[in-house]
Amino acid sequence: AKAGLSAAERRMLGYHAKPKDCNMLEYSRDAMAGPLRRLEEVLTAVRRGDFRPDATRSGRWSSDAPAAGGH
Secondary structure, three states, rough: OOOOOOOOHHHHOOOOOOOOHHHHHOOOOOHHHHHHHHHHHHHHHHOOOEOOOOOOHHHEEEEOOOHHHHO
16 A cells, blocks of 8 residues: 555455455466566565655655656
């Protein structure tokens, strides 16, 4: 949530899919491509020092860095 990922992306990354979607997700690698790409954007921002998840709300993002995924 701090980095701007949607609730659906966070739910999928945490393996918390809706029951009706479980079978589809079990066999679909493509379903995870978007959330994993967004996670990589967040990790890259942390490594570069653009995003500091433990900082205060006003200090999490460097002044010239957008939120992950441009949000």
